[in-house]
Amino acid sequence: MIRRYWLLGLLALVSACSQQSTKPAAVAFHNLNAKYNAIWQADRLKKSLQKKFWEEHKEDYKSMLPIIPAIDSTFGQQHATDIDLVIKKASLVIDRHQNSHFVDDAYTLIGWGRYIKKDYKNALETFKFVNSIDNDPRSQSTSLIHLYQIYIHQHDFTSAEKVGEFIQSLDLSQTQKNNYLLSRAYYHQSKKELIPTIALLEEIIPSLSSGEEKARLYFILGQLFESQGKNQLALESYAKVKKSKASYELQFHATLAVHQLNNAPEELEKMIREPKNEDHVPALYAALGEIYFKNKEFDKAKEYWTKGGKSGSDRGELYLQLGNLFAKQLKRFDDAAKYYDSAATYMSPNHAAYASTQKLKTTWSTYLQLSKAVSQEDSLLKLSNMSLAELTDMYQKTQKKQQRKADSILTKNIPVQNTVIFTRRPASPEQQSFYFNNDQARIQGQQEFSNKWGLRTLEDFWNRKNKNNNLTNRIVDLTQNSSNASSENIKASNDIPVLSDSLQIWLNTIPKSPAQLSQVKKREEDALFELGKFVRLELGEKEQASILLKKLLTNYPGTSHEAEALYLLYLSSDKDSPAQKNYRSQLFDRFPTAYFKQLILKIENGSLTETNELAAQKAYELAYGQFKANNYSEASRQCQQILQQFPGSNLEDKVVFLKALCYGGLKEFTSYQDNLKNFILAFPKSPLTTEAEALLKAYTKNKN
Structure with a gap:
């Protein structure tokens, strides 16, 4: 009899464990297992991942901080195992506890896992599904807020607005209300609607407890006020960052912003000298450069930006600022091209300006090539007008200068602290008969070698004539013309006394005959036109384009590019100015059938x-x-x-x-x-x- 009751009790317990049963015992059993097993473990992993996200997240303090940071795909890749485990644990509730009250919580966790992996498509479907299976206000509100945030990240503001209107009709807890208001503020921030963003932040911040989140929102509020020119309100917001138990990183950048607003470079200089700011010195140099740039002290801005660009993670951005400085303010275009090239090299692919920086590199590299082509041909023409004595003197001075430079480099590269110094007794007269024991003979031999051969690298076939091209390249870039040295030039130089092989090689590259000079002039004419056209149409630099095109028309009257050059000068002149009218008149009179005349008529x-x-x-x-x-x-x-x-x-x-x-x-x-x-x-x-x-x-x- 007892055995029969035992079997009946066991059968009742087994039937109570069925996930299809709606009996109170069965539901209670599955609620208990779902909440304190799978859901508890998944939720603990979620909190751990959220903590890691903020620890690994790097803020770009030079830009406006987003109220809700965008999900970085690399985070999802690096923590894919933990995220998959959250999804797996939550899926157990769906598979084994279908009659529990936590199925909607499980789907919300699965949606969050997909959201943090930046799998927006599946995350959206999951959050939508949560709202179709249950009317639990808690899980429904949470999933809708996540849905709202994803639409904002995707800049689908129409869908976000519809979800936001629905959320407003729900009864939210204080935590959910704060999350929604923050999301709403982010919605307006993404649409660059600053006034409602500020209003929402001012409403939310007082309800938050002191900590990193509150301090971060105060910092963003300061940035928003600063962008509107309300500097006093910005200073007050930055001051509240320190009172909100912020991290040192956030406090540092708040202090930095305060000193920049107060135009106080001396305070930043003090911060540079403080040992605790050793890791932030590049950022301080960058801030100093910005202060001097705003004060139109461009040389000082260049000095500090250059110092900041030597180290730090913002090298690409600082080189970009230097490129802009040289291009727009200092008008030193060759230097600007070099800085844009460095900016493209060091700029992070995740930076907002990465694509535009790569484009600037390409554009300014083309400018640099055209500029070098003009300089090259101009140098050749100048060299062709010099006498043999002047050329020889120039060659020797450059060679000596290069020798001193090479010696200084060798001296710098010697690791003095690791050098083992050997001492020996002075060589006897008998020993000095050996060349390497005789210092005077050795020094004299080095000088004789240098005079004859120039600078030579210790390598195989060092004594070939064409080995010493370094000096030639430093005097004038002849890379495009050295291969075209004609037989006429060689004949013209046969009467020149040969002082050394390297000098003779260089002299042979300088044009002397009328035919060669004509070729160089034609190349310079074309290069000047192409450079002037590029500067006007691609760089938009009217003043520099006018200088180049005027030089073209002055040096080469009757050039084949005259009609287009006049048209470009027309575009580069102030509207209705005497200069513009003059270029228009010249073009219309000299080239009545030119298409550029039609372009001007079309403009007018x-x-x-x-x-x-x-x-x-x-x-x-x-x-x-x-x-x-x-x-x-x-x-x-x-x-x-x-x-x-x-x-x-x-x-x-x-x-x-x-x-x-x-x-x-x-x-x-x-x-x-x-x-x-x-x-x-x-x-x-x-x-x-x-x-x-x-x-x-x-x-x-x-x-x-």
Whole structure:
């Protein structure tokens, strides 16, 4: 009998464990196991991961801090094991405790795990599902707030607004209310709506207990006030950071912001000398540079930014600021190009300015190449006007200077502290007969070797004539021309007495004959034009472009680039200024059929009316009819008339292309080629551009 009761009790206990049962005992059993087993373990892992996130998160204090930091995908990758374990533990509740009251909590944890892994697509689906399976206000509100944050991260503000309106209708706990208000403030911050962002932060902050979170929000509030020019309110917010039990890192940057607002470089100098700020010295140098930059003391700004750029994690950003300083304020473009190159090298791929910095590097590298090409040809022309004695003197001075530099480098590279010093007795007269024991003979031999061979690296085949190109490159960059040294130049230098092989090699690269000088001048003419055009159109530097293009027209009157140079000078001049009117007049008088004249008319007249567009259409049809009838001269005349009468019409690309074809029909191939090139440059997005490129390629191939 007792055995029968025991079996019945066991059967009742087993039936109570079923996750399909809705009996109170079964539900209580599964609630207990779900909450204090899987959910408890998953929640503990979640809190640990949240703590790690803030420990590993690096703030960019130079930019506006986001109220809710974006999830970094690298964090999800580094902690994938723990995140997967959160999801796995939460999934146990769904698999084994379906009748418990914690299934919605399990799905919320799974959604959070996907959110922190930046798997937004699946996280969104999970949070949406939570709201469809249960009406528990607690889990529903939590999942909706996460849903709201994801939409903001994705900049899907329309969906975020709908979710936000729904959240406002719910009865939230104080913690959930704070989380929602913070998310709401982040929503307005992401939309750059600063006034509602400030209002929400001022509402939230007093309800928070002192700690890192509260201090961080005070810092953001200070940044917001500062961005609006409300410096006094910003100073008050930064002062409250210290009173909120902030970390030293946050306190340091709050103090830094205060001194910058107060324009107090002397306070920053004091901070540099404090041992506790040793790791923050680059940031202090950067802040000092910003203060002097705002005060228009550009040389001091350069000095401190250069010091800050020698170390620290912000090297890329500091080099970018230096590049901007040299480009925009100091107008030292070659230096700007070098700093932009360094900025692109050191800029973190995660930095907001990474893509734009890479683009700046490419643009300014092109500028540097064009600038070097101009300098190279100019140097060659200057050297060609010097006498042999002047060239020899220049060579020897440069060689001695380079020798001193090499000696100083060797001296610096000697690790004195590790050098073992050997002492020996002075060599006897008999021993001094050996060359290496005789100091005087050895020094004299070094000098004789240097005079004959120049600087030579200790390597195989050191005595070949073409080994010593270093000096040549330091006097003038002849890399593009050394391979083109012609037989004429060699003949011209046969009468020159050879002082040394290295000197003779260098002299052979300097143009002397009329043909060589003509080639150098043509290269300089083209390089000047390309540089001036690039500076105006790509860099937008009107003043520098004007200097270069004026030099082109002065040094090379009648240049083949004159029409376009006048057009670029027109663009670089102040509107309606005498200079602009002068360039316009010259272009219109000297080049009445040039396409650049039509571009100026288009700028001045704007778009055409509908009536004029119809008139242009009819005129184009007449011109095209003449072209089909092989009346190329008349077709070309009519095209020119259309361009002058209807500048900026919708058919402009067709008219210009037809005019180019007319030159081909007339067998005026130079004009044909030039007009095709101009068409490709002027209308890169025209459907006719592909055909124009094919015609130009075919003509060039047949010509060669």
